[in-house]
Amino acid sequence: xxxxxxxxxxxxxxxxxxxxxxxxxxxxxxxxxxxxxxxxxxxxxxxxxxxxxxxxxxxxxxxxxxxxxxxxxxxxxxxxxxxxxxxxxxxxxxxxxxxxxxxxxxxxxxxxxxxxxxxxxxxxxxxxxxxxxxxxxxxxxxxxxxxxxxxxxxxxxxxxxxxxxxxxxxxxxxxxxxxxxxxxxxxxxxxxxxxxxxxxxxxxxxxxxxxxxxxxxxxxxxxxxxxxxxxxxxxxxxxxxxxxxxxxxxxxxxxxxxxxxxxxxxxxxxxxxxxxxxxxxxxxxxxxxxxxxxxxxxxxxxx
Ligand code: PSU
Ligand code: MN
Numbered sequence: 001x002x003x004x005x006x007x008x009x010x011x012x013x014x015x016x017x018x019x020x021x022x023x024x025x026x027x028x029x030x031x032x033x034x035x036x037x038x039x040x041x042x043x044x045x046x047x048x049x050x051x052x053x054x055x056x057x058x059x060x061x062x063x064x065x066x067x068x069x070x071x072x073x074x075x076x077x078x079x080x081x082x083x084x085x086x087x088x089x090x091x092x093x094x095x096x097x098x099x100x101x102x103x104x105x106x107x108x109x110x111x112x113x114x115x116x117x118x119x120x121x122x123x124x125x126x127x128x129x130x131x132x133x134x135x136x137x138x139x140x141x142x143x144x145x146x147x148x149x150x151x152x153x154x155x156x157x158x159x160x161x162x163x164x165x166x167x168x169x170x171x172x173x174x175x176x177x178x179x180x181x182x183x184x185x186x187x188x189x190x191x192x193x194x195x196x197x198x199x200x201x202x203x204x205x206x207x208x209x210x211x212x213x214x215x216x217x218x219x220x221x222x223x224x225x226x227x228x229x230x231x232x233x234x235x236x237x238x239x240x241x242x243x244x245x246x247x248x249x250x251x252x253x254x255x256x257x258x259x260x261x262x263x264x265x266x267x268x269x270x271x272x273x274x275x276x277x278x279x280x281x282x283x284x285x286x287x288x289x290x291x292x293x294x295x296x297x298x299x300x301x302x303x
Contacts, residue, residue: 002116004097008069011057015118020054020298022291023068023114023122023152029058029078030085030104031265032125033280034272039079041284043072045123045291052295057119059110061088061096061103068117078104087261089142107143111152111224120213120301123155123294125287126190127226128264129168132250139263140171147224148175153213155294157286158188158195158228161246162267165195172226173200178216180209182229182293191237191282193230206293210300229293235285237278245274 001007007015014021024045029038046056057069060078067074078085081102088096088103090112096103105113107127114122128141147154159165165187172179179187181199189195203209209227216225230236249270258266272279 002066004064005066005068005113005116007117008057008067008071011055011069011117011119014055018302020295020302021057021119021121022049022054022294022298023110023119024056024058024291025105025107025110025122025124026058026060026070026078027087027104027106028125028287029075030082031087032268033283035079035082037280037284038082039076041287042075042079045287048288048291049123049295052292053299054295057114057117059105059113061093061101061105061109063102064097064100066097066113066116068113068119083265087265089261090146091142107154108141108146111146111150111154114152115150119152120217121153121155121294121298123287123290125157125283125290126160127154127156129159129163129165130171131162131263132164134164134167137259139259141264144168144171144175144177147172147177147226149222150224151217151222152224153227153297154224155182155227155229155290155297157190157231157290160190161195161243162250162264162271165189165197169197175223177223178225180212180225180227182209182227184228184230186230188228188230190286191231191242191279192239193233193236199228206296207300209293209297213297214301227293229290231282231286232289235282237275237282241275242271242279245271245279248274
């Protein structure tokens with residue numbers, strides 16, 4: 001086992017005895033949602049994963065240790081400290097471990113640590129991708145590179161249109177990452193169920209998804225797969241409300257000259273502010289929905 005990795009005892013027991021485990025990220029806690037809803041959501045997500053037959057492993061870096069599985073107190077700590085905790089991507093891992101610091105794991109570092117621990121299924125809200133205007137800025141999330149090289153299944157609600165969804169899908173195609181729709185042929189757009197872009201394949205159940213991923217692993221494919229699970233209709237947002245808010249958030253981001261790793265957290269917070277909290281409610285519900293599908297898929301994968 002990696003000398004920097006600590007696997008929580010409950011997670012370790014589950015992995016050793018072939019029981020289903022689902023990884024969860026911590027950037028969504030520290031940078032993606034405000035306190036205290038972030039902590040409440042993170043604890044509910046863990047509960048939903050248990051109710052659906054799997055063991056949750058929220059992933060983070062604490063005092064330079066890579067943690068697969070957090071205690072409720074550690075989740076509270078991450079939620080309370082919020083954006084003060086370093087948002088940790090692949091390039092940050094060694095420095096945080098060397099200095100003994102904390103890091104909130106993005107999709108990238110959650111995939112890395114999940115893979116080190118032997119966890120194959122990971123649920124989150126949305127992934128990073130190719131930003132609008134990337135043909136000039138070259139702002140492309142490291143999440144896409146990680147999907148290209150780490151064999152973990154990432155279940156999300158699609159990409160927010162803070163990104164260029166079409167270019168994100170092109171990039172994934174180039175890198176050989178299969179994009180699967182759960183019960184849909186349309187790539188979901190996070191707050192809404194359809195982006196207007198097609199996924200590569202549609203599956204109709206967690207069982208079918210598990211069979212596909214098992215084959216992917218058995219073939220020795222080195223990368224991951226991305227699953228777009230659409231937000232349930234009752235929580236989906238009105239495109240006429242969410243789209244102008246996203247456009248305005250991007251305009252303000254450009255005007256303020258915000259760049260690099262600060263871009264995504266700024267856009268997420270701005271969209272939430274502009275929609276008066278409605279987007280936060282949708283965000284929370286879609287994460288719950290992804291957690292449920294992830295736990296069920298992980299359970300089939302263990303059969
Ligand atoms: N998109 C969301 N919510 C999030 C993120 C993205 O809708 O919380 C977070 C995830 O942790 C993701 C990261 O891995 O932002 C991507 O950041 P960047 O664009 O800087 O790579
Ligand atoms: Mn970026």
